[in-house]
Amino acid sequence: MLVSSKELLLTAKQKHFAIPSANFVDEISAKAHIEVAEEMNLPLILSFAQVHSKYQSLEEAANIGKYYANKAKVPVVLHLDHGEDFDFIKRAIDLGFTSVMIDASNETLNENIRITKEVVDYAHAHDVCVEAEIGHVGTGVSIDALSEAKSVYTSVEEAIKLTQETNLDSLAVSIGTAHGSYKGTPVINFERLKELSEALDVPLVLHGGSSSGDENLSRCAKKGIAKINIYTDFILNAYKNLQENEAKDYFAVKTLLKDGIKDILRRYYKVFSTQNI
Secondary structure, eight states: OBOOSHHHHHHHHHHTOOEEEEEOSSHHHHHHHHHHHHHHTOOEEEEEEGGGGGTSOHHHHHHHHHHHHHHOSSOEEEEEEEEOSHHHHHHHHHHTOSEEEEOOTTSOHHHHHHHHHHHHHHHHHTTOEEEEEESBOOBSBOSSOSOOSOOBOOOHHHHHHHHHHHOOSEEEEOSSOOBSBOSSOOOOOHHHHHHHHHHOOSOEEEOOOTTSOHHHHHHHHHTTEEEEEEOHHHHHHHHHHHHHSOOOSHHHHHHHHHHHHHHHHHHHHHHTTOOOO
16 A cells, blocks of 8 residues: 555654665566565555666656555555655656655755755645755765765754754664665764664664665664665665576566565565564
8 A cells, every 4th residue: 555654654763663765766676675565564665766767767666656556465655765856856746656855965954954845845735755864875886876975974963953944754864874885884873873863853764775784774773763775785686686597588587686676675674673564
């Protein structure tokens, strides 16, 4: 069933677990994510990033996401990940996304507030939740870079100001992860996470979950992160599964790719201690 993210994330925050935000780039990946969610009887945030509109259009993503979400037997949020501008985000809302992210983290704080508030005002008028970002999650060794900028830790004071002045629903914070994959395991600033979790009432989001280490991510879920984004691990494991197994035809290729994605999501559901809602 297609749902809002608001109650799901608030419940995750209160009960100290995280919900995976699984990015999809086509029908194969969308279907893989939904099938695992149903198999494990767990909620899912099905995410499509603006940067991935080079692989499928926003309209295609909306149609695919809504189709599979509406058929699902578990709660599914259709989320726009890393929305970069108001026009694109507005289109996503008008097309039926139930949650959107505005990423103005590279802007000054005042400009981030202005842009985020514009998105919040429009989204809330359409019963759509809004995620914003403060601090900045840069890239590791990325196969699909969202930004080449280095990560900047989230300031507690700035996070409070952005949250209070925009009425956002969830906040992506930077505590040591990066988009893409890593040469090693990142060092997470759990002290900063503790400070942010205690200072803010809204659910917190962690971007750059791929390859961040199961122990790190499990601890993040228990210590205040309600939503963890995964993308790169899905793509890498799908290709790895294809390389390691013989595919005799087109349909076998699709199955191997989907199975590689599904294995990763099953693992992260367990790592995040996700609960049925």
